Amino acid sequence: MAFKTEPVTINLGPQHPSTHGVFRLKVTFDGEQIVDAEPVIGYMHRGTEKLAEERSYVQIVTLTDRLDWVSSMTNNLAYVRTVEKLANIDVPIRARYLRVLCSELQRIASHLIATGFLMQELGTFGGTPLMYCFREREKILDMFEMLCGARITLSYMRPGGLVQDAPPEFWERLKIFQKEMPGYVDELESLISDNEVVLARTKNVGILSDRVAVDSSVTGPMLRASGVRWDLRKADPYEVYNSLHFEIPIGSVGDTFDRYFVRINEIRESIKIINQVVEQIPTGPIRTEIPYFFKPPIGNAYTSVEAPKGELGFYLVSDGGISPYRCHIRSPSFINLTVLKDLLVGSTMADLIVVFGSIDIVMGEVDR
Amino acid sequence: MTKILSTEYLTTILPDDLKKSVIDIADDCLYIPPQDVLKFAKFLRNDSRLQLESIISLTGVDYIEYFEIVYHIRSMIRNSSMIFATRIFDRSSPKLSSVVSVWRGAELQEREVFDLMGIEFENHPQMSRILLWEGFNGHPLRKDFEYIDLTD
Numbered sequence: 089m090a091f092k093t094e095p096v097t098i099n100l101g102p103q104h105p106s107t108h109g110v111f112r113l114k115v116t117f118d119g120e121q122i123v124d125a126e127p128v129i130g131y132m133h134r135g136t137e138k139l140a141e142e143r144s145y146v147q148i149v150t151l152t153d154r155l156d157w158v159s160s161m162t163n164n165l166a167y168v169r170t171v172e173k174l175a176n177i178d179v180p181i182r183a184r185y186l187r188v189l190c191s192e193l194q195r196i197a198s199h200l201i202a203t204g205f206l207m208q209e210l211g212t213f214g215g216t217p218l219m220y221c222f223r224e225r226e227k228i229l230d231m232f233e234m235l236c237g238a239r240i241t242l243s244y245m246r247p248g249g250l251v252q253d254a255p256p257e258f259w260e261r262l263k264i265f266q267k268e269m270p271g272y273v274d275e276l277e278s279l280i281s282d283n284e285v286v287l288a289r290t291k292n293v294g295i296l297s298d299r300v301a302v303d304s305s306v307t308g309p310m311l312r313a314s315g316v317r318w319d320l321r322k323a324d325p326y327e328v329y330n331s332l333h334f335e336i337p338i339g340s341v342g343d344t345f346d347r348y349f350v351r352i353n354e355i356r357e358s359i360k361i362i363n364q365v366v367e368q369i370p371t372g373p374i375r376t377e378i379p380y381f382f383k384p385p386i387g388n389a390y391t392s393v394e395a396p397k398g399e400l401g402f403y404l405v406s407d408g409g410i411s412p413y414r415c416h417i418r419s420p421s422f423i424n425l426t427v428l429k430d431l432l433v434g435s436t437m438a439d440l441i442v443v444f445g446s447i448d449i450v451m452g453e454v455d456r
Numbered sequence: 457m458t459k460i461l462s463t464e465y466l467t468t469i470l471p472d473d474l475k476k477s478v479i480d481i482a483d484d485c486l487y488i489p490p491q492d493v494l495k496f497a498k499f500l501r502n503d504s505r506l507q508l509e510s511i512i513s514l515t516g517v518d519y520i521e522y523f524e525i526v527y528h529i530r531s532m533i534r535n536s537s538m539i540f541a542t543r544i545f546d547r548s549s550p551k552l553s554s555v556v557s558v559w560r561g562a563e564l565q566e567r568e569v570f571d572l573m574g575i576e577f578e579n580h581p582q583m584s585r586i587l588l589w590e591g592f593n594g595h596p597l598r599k600d601f602e603y604i605d606l607t608d
Contacts, residue, residue, distance in 0.1 A: 130585075138596055138597060303509070304561045305510045305562075318532050324457055416517075
């Protein structure tokens with residue numbers, strides 16, 4: 089007698105602890121195998137794009153903090169760069185260096201969160217790697233607090249430059265960070281990369297081929313893990329990235345392990361960039377004085393930066409008024425979800441959370 | 457640096473039937489009629505001189521007289537990008553052919569435009585609301601959207 093199973097549809101979320109926000113996943117199982125998966129999003133839709141139409145260009149900076157709340161610096165950067173392109177605002181060179189420095193610190197913080205929570209979802213060592221990651225991230229947040237007084241919602245950047253220069257204590261703390269961080273990354277990696285259990289759970293799980301990744305506009309560490317050497321910091325250098333030397337780490341298979349490994353190596357490259365920035369940074373002004381309410385000429389602009397999760401772009405349309413006519417956010421977390429079904433179909437129930445965790449999405453950015 | 461393909465270069469390599477359909481050129485943007493979007497997209501994707509294989513951003517702007525759908529396309533192999541746009545003048549039931557068959561990355565973005573701007577994409581695998589719930593009245597990113605009073 090042939091053994092017959094019936095497909096069962098279950099809901100993951102909307103309040104599941106590993107969904108990084110409010111996210112629902114409708115999964116259909118045939119036995120233990122996933123045959124269909126459909127993301128249901130929008131639980132955190134706050135209408136950022138509509139809100140932006142009624143605020144002045146400077147006020148919108150605070151809205152961008154709340155998109156991907158673990159990497160506010162790069163959100164600020166993407167937005168202010170678009171405004172600067174729209175209104176032809178020059179930025180002093182010291183501000184450009186500080187922006188790169190902040191972006192790289194933020195990238196480290198964001199990748200630490202991604203790695204820590206991936207390990208947490210694997211159930212490794214009762215949360216030890218997560219606490220290691222948070223310990224290091226805390227130091228970065230302390231440094232951000234010295235810069236602008238906030239830790240998460242930073243709003244440190246402004247069209248034309250930055251809010252204020254870094255205080256002397258910041259540089260002292262950064263020096264300690266530069267010295268200690270490489271050792272901590274090695275420590276974290278020694279916990280994870282050679283661990284039998286981690287390898288068994290992540291190798292060849294949730295494979296994303298380079299072809300599918302490029303077709304589906306996947307960007308960021310996910311794309312690079314699939315073996316595509318594409319990074320906007322190299323391909324279209326913004327701010328001062330063309331005077332800095334760093335490598336683009338890539339993966340070979342595109343599985344969950346590669347996605348983790350690319351992130352760890354990107355942390356190392358970010359430390360390299362920070363070291364160079366500290367050597368090269370000139371003295372000088374940090375902001376071009378522009379009025380609080382300014383009117384860019386009629387037109388539109390699109391610019392994007394390499395945020396920790398992928399390409400974050402802003403498309404602004406100006407009608408000559410004090411607030412944008414239209415503000416579109418191209419968020420990496422949202423578009424990376426296109427391939428979620430490809431990653432999950434064929435794998436088992438036990439791998440679902442691990443694969444989902446390796447995509448590294450933040451719901452504030454998905455729903456906007 | 458990513459090379460932004462100039463409109464002069466693009467108009468020289470377009471085949472004749474597509475060249476005729478270009479209605480307007482502004483800055484780096486080519487404007488094409490809505491019925492030619494899919495044909496145009498197929499050409500950009502498959503032409504060996506362009507190889508524009510992924511869609512960075514797809515969005516809609518409500519200019520009141522018309523809707524403008526803007527496509528930002530990129531080739532990672534050639535490190536080049538381009539912009540094209542189309543205008544839809546029908547406000548009661550705006551329709552456009554979907555480009556998901558050409559660039560799969562447009563799948564969620566087209567659903568978002570449908571949800572917030574109310575433009576229906578034909579031949580899309582799943583044309584339904586994505587951020588707002590089924591049964592929501594209206595499309596919030598339209599300029600004539602009336603705010604709902606939630607204070608009661």
